[in-house]
Amino acid sequence: MSAVGRPAAGAAQGTAGGPPAKLDLIGRAGAGPRQDSAWSARQILVTNLRAIRGRAYPRWRGLFREKSWVAFEILLPFLSTSAFVFVYRSLHAPEAYVGFVVLGGVMSAFWINVIWMMANQLWWEKSQGNLELYFAAPMNFMSILFGMALGGMFMSSSRALSILIIATVVFGVSFSISSWLLVILVFAATLAALYGVGMVLASLFLVWGREAWHLGQMLTEPVYFVAGLNFPVARLGLIGALSVGLIPLATGLDAMRQLVFAGAPFPIGTPAPEIELVILVAMAVGSTALARWMLAVMERRARRDGRLTIRWQ
Amino acid sequence: MSVLTPDPRPDAAAATATEPAAATTASPVAASFSAPAGTPPAIQVESVRRVYKAKSGPVTALDGVDLQVEAGELFGLLGPNGAGKTTLIKILTTLLAPTSGTAKVFGFDVEHETKRIRRIMNMVAGGEQSGYGILTVREQLWMFSQFYGMSSSDGWNRSDALLERVGLGDKRMQRVSTLSTGERQKMNLARGLMNDPWILFLDEPTLGLDVEAARSLRELMVEWRAAVPGRTILLTTHYMAEADELCDRIAIVHKGRILAIGTSAELKRRVQRESIFRVELDRLDGGVAALAHVPGVVKASTGVMSDSQADRQAVAINLVLEDDAALGAVVGALGSRGSRILGLQKSEPTLEDVFVELVGRGFEDEDQPDEHVDDPEAAT
Numbered sequence: 001m002s003a004v005g006r007p008a009a010g011a012a013q014g015t016a017g018g019p020p021a022k023l024d025l026i027g028r029a030g031a032g033p034r035q036d037s038a039w040s041a042r043q044i045l046v047t048n049l050r051a052i053r054g055r056a057y058p059r060w061r062g063l064f065r066e067k068s069w070v071a072f073e074i075l076l077p078f079l080s081t082s083a084f085v086f087v088y089r090s091l092h093a094p095e096a097y098v099g100f101v102v103l104g105g106v107m108s109a110f111w112i113n114v115i116w117m118m119a120n121q122l123w124w125e126k127s128q129g130n131l132e133l134y135f136a137a138p139m140n141f142m143s144i145l146f147g148m149a150l151g152g153m154f155m156s157s158s159r160a161l162s163i164l165i166i167a168t169v170v171f172g173v174s175f176s177i178s179s180w181l182l183v184i185l186v187f188a189a190t191l192a193a194l195y196g197v198g199m200v201l202a203s204l205f206l207v208w209g210r211e212a213w214h215l216g217q218m219l220t221e222p223v224y225f226v227a228g229l230n231f232p233v234a235r236l237g238l239i240g241a242l243s244v245g246l247i248p249l250a251t252g253l254d255a256m257r258q259l260v261f262a263g264a265p266f267p268i269g270t271p272a273p274e275i276e277l278v279i280l281v282a283m284a285v286g287s288t289a290l291a292r293w294m295l296a297v298m299e300r301r302a303r304r305d306g307r308l309t310i311r312w313q
Numbered sequence: 314m315s316v317l318t319p320d321p322r323p324d325a326a327a328a329t330a331t332e333p334a335a336a337t338t339a340s341p342v343a344a345s346f347s348a349p350a351g352t353p354p355a356i357q358v359e360s361v362r363r364v365y366k367a368k369s370g371p372v373t374a375l376d377g378v379d380l381q382v383e384a385g386e387l388f389g390l391l392g393p394n395g396a397g398k399t400t401l402i403k404i405l406t407t408l409l410a411p412t413s414g415t416a417k418v419f420g421f422d423v424e425h426e427t428k429r430i431r432r433i434m435n436m437v438a439g440g441e442q443s444g445y446g447i448l449t450v451r452e453q454l455w456m457f458s459q460f461y462g463m464s465s466s467d468g469w470n471r472s473d474a475l476l477e478r479v480g481l482g483d484k485r486m487q488r489v490s491t492l493s494t495g496e497r498q499k500m501n502l503a504r505g506l507m508n509d510p511w512i513l514f515l516d517e518p519t520l521g522l523d524v525e526a527a528r529s530l531r532e533l534m535v536e537w538r539a540a541v542p543g544r545t546i547l548l549t550t551h552y553m554a555e556a557d558e559l560c561d562r563i564a565i566v567h568k569g570r571i572l573a574i575g576t577s578a579e580l581k582r583r584v585q586r587e588s589i590f591r592v593e594l595d596r597l598d599g600g601v602a603a604l605a606h607v608p609g610v611v612k613a614s615t616g617v618m619s620d621s622q623a624d625r626q627a628v629a630i631n632l633v634l635e636d637d638a639a640l641g642a643v644v645g646a647l648g649s650r651g652s653r654i655l656g657l658q659k660s661e662p663t664l665e666d667v668f669v670e671l672v673g674r675g676f677e678d679e680d681q682p683d684e685h686v687d688d689p690e691a692a693t
Binding site: 032033034036037038039043046047050051053054055057058061062065066128129130132133134135136137138139302303304306 | 351352353355365384400403406407408409410419420421424428429430431432433434435436438441442443444445447448452455456457458459460461462463464465511512543
């Protein structure tokens with residue numbers, strides 16, 4: 001009996017010499033095509049959860065197989081972070097600014113991941129021929145996006161943690177955390193909002209097709225700037241306030257800076273972390289709902305126009 | 314027990330018994346493929362049109378296609394590139410909506426019941442590069458198993474078993490990016506069988522493969538289909554011999570229309586209204602003219618002889634008869650003239666001949682790039 005209460009639907013012969021391995025196909029009673037296509041709500045749920053796991057898997061494996069990320073995603077960003085640290089120190093800026101820069105470097109790992117491995121991903125999947133296989137599979141397409149996001153979070157967290165540890169050790173950053181619970185909640189909400197935006201962008205980039213690469217570039221450096229990656233976002237005045245209200249990276253970064261450098265002399269003008277947490281949660285919910293709606297629109301359009309299953313378009 | 318054959322399941326027989334009695338309207342074709350009782354046609358296409366809007370104007374990829382494939386059939390769509398085969402497969406696999414008309418898979422409408430169809434089908438395309446090069450072959454299949462809701466352990470077991478079956482058992486721990494074209498296509502077929510579908514859509518699955526790899530894949534398709542009654546394959550190909558060898562029935566597609574449907578023999582009979590024989594004799598007194606007046610002989614002519622026949626001083630003649638029954642009179646006439654028959658061979662037309670008969674030209678002349686139906690500006 002399977003995890004979802006189905007009888008074993010078939011047998012897969014084990015490897016040479018081994019015993020036959022039982023095969024459990026969700027929804028497969030083996031009675032006939034019409035019966036096998038009638039799934040219960042539980043089967044649908046389990047299939048979608050497993051699909052999330054399946055799509056997250058390549059990213060989890062990639063973390064251990066692609067060693068080049070150590071150079072490209074830790075050492076090179078660390079150089080950029082270091083440059084700002086040296087500038088602030090040469091200007092005798094408050095030491096908290098060094099911490100601000102380090103935290104910005106840490107969170108940049110997630111934004112890079114969102115842009116290049118979420119937003120651009122479906123476009124790449126289409127060119128590889130994966131997209132039509134995803135559409136033709138029985139799971140909800142949102143499961144693919146959730147899987148990509150989950151794998152991406154795991155992947156980026158390892159990079160972010162590496163940058164955090166190296167920078168903390170090298171530059172001697174000290175943290176003053178006022179509320180661990182709030183830090184964890186803000187961090188989780190930031191990731192949820194960031195990857196929610198990533199899911200929306202993935203749908204948009206897919207529709208925009210050839211321009212996806214340029215859009216990715218356009219959303220990297222400008223967002224770093226308006227999000228206050230290397231300086232307190234409040235310095236941007238109205239733009240900073242808008243960023244906090246619209247860009248999860250800016251909101252999450254500002255909230256975390258307030259929380260992990262408690263008492264530091266940061267410019268006033270941004271909301272309290274609790275309010276920013278609410279904004280982040282709203283962003284996460286809103287972007288996920290928007291992504292779901294856009295995917296439905298995209299699939300309708302795909303089936304109507306035939307655009308999205310054509311690899312080179 | 315093969316990986317292609319599910320275990321006997323106590324519930325399966327009971328469930329089958331509860332299905333409606335065998336459809337009395339089932340066609341003779343359905344009966345011959347032993348589809349489970351009460352199973353609706355695997356594919357039912359009625360008046361399907363698909364029009365793309367291209368820069369140069371609307372392009373009709375499918376123009377009023379009607380087609381019925383019974384459960385259990387291995388059905389072939391044969392036609393040159395650009396004939397509309399892939400468009401039809403995309404419609405049936407729920408990836409593309411028809412501009413007009415209806416299409417159903419096992420009774421489920423491709424426009425409104427997509428989920429039901431996706432749970433019981435799979436698809437494999439020739440030259441497919443799907444998946445992720447960073448994964449091993451085994452991991453790749455496991456990943457796809459998750460999209461069909463298999464448990465993790467079942468996914469691994471099924472992956473191993475299928476890889477053994479397609480001859481990639483020794484490559485299972487190798488990265489996908491290191492596979493050759495033929496190996497990759499075997500892996501793709503294993504992926505297509507991962508969810509044990511009731512219907513498998515194969516779009517030019519042997520495209521670009523060497524002879525051995527193509528043969529291996531064809532054997533696997535036939536074995537998989539035969540293992541369980543009701544398993545259905547829709548195969549598109551522009552290889553005549555492949556369609557001839559594999560398919561129970563074939564539809565010849567040209568410029569978005571189905572020109573003819575039938576078994577290979579039925580299609581060939583369309584172009585061969587007479588029986589053609591090549592006869593090798595030790596001698597023929599009076600020459601071929603002596604046979605011209607034998608009842609049932611339409612035409613008799615001297616055949617070209619090979620070097621070995623010439624060495625043996627044999628005589629070859631080509632006979633066009635009204636039907637096979639006329640052969641008896643010919644044999645009698647030859648015997649009365651003292652001729653001894655050294656060899657007798659019936660000439661069969663090929664599917665190429667059928668296509669030429671229907672279209673007026675051969676495949677090579679007809680091949681068109683697929684771009685006109687897959688135009689990026691497509692929008693209807």
